[in-house]
Amino acid sequence: MTLSRTGFPGTGTLAAGMLLVAGLGFGTAGVAADINNGGRLYSLHCAGCHGATGVPTMVGAPDFKRSQVLMRPDAQLALSLKRGRGAMPAYLGIMNERELLDVVAYLRTLS
Numbered sequence: 146m147t148l149s150r151t152g153f154p155g156t157g158t159l160a161a162g163m164l165l166v167a168g169l170g171f172g173t174a175g176v177a178a179d180i181n182n183g184g185r186l187y188s189l190h191c192a193g194c195h196g197a198t199g200v201p202t203m204v205g206a207p208d209f210k211r212s213q214v215l216m217r218p219d220a221q222l223a224l225s226l227k228r229g230r231g232a233m234p235a236y237l238g239i240m241n242e243r244e245l246l247d248v249v250a251y252l253r254t255l256s
């Protein structure tokens with residue numbers, strides 16, 4: 146692997162490869178949401194009111210399959226979750242930013 150020789154003189158290919166993998170890991174953290182994790186969090190925190198498939202089981206909760214509530218940027222939806230809304234509890238301190246964005250990404254798979 147020529148990259149390791151030119152880019153990291155004196156280090157072996159394995160060390161260079163590990164640096165490369167670590168670098169890629171940092172590069173994608175915070176950018177790509179984890180939908181699987183979002184789904185897990187949704188079942189845990191949200192499905193009780195919003196239903197397993199996004200069709201609400203609670204009066205007054207929006208239907209994610211039909212409503213316009215998801216037609217907003219991820220950050221705005223995450224903020225709404227942090228603050229809570231109406232009968233919905235606030236998730237500030239319960240989920241971190243990363244987890245909120247994972248859940249929002251999962252919501253988008255329900256519509």
Ligand code: HEC
Nearest residue numbers: 190191193194205206207214222225230231232233234248
């Ligand atoms: C206790 C029941 C309940 C739980 C639990 C709950 N919600 Fe809600 N959710 C509601 C209700 C009711 C509304 C409508 C609030 C309103 O507009 O008055 C709502 C609204 C929303 C909205 C629209 C917010 C907006 O700004 O218009 C989103 C998005 C949402 N919920 C996602 C979630 C997610 C994701 C979770 C889990 C982390 C969750 N909810 C947990 C009841 C709940």
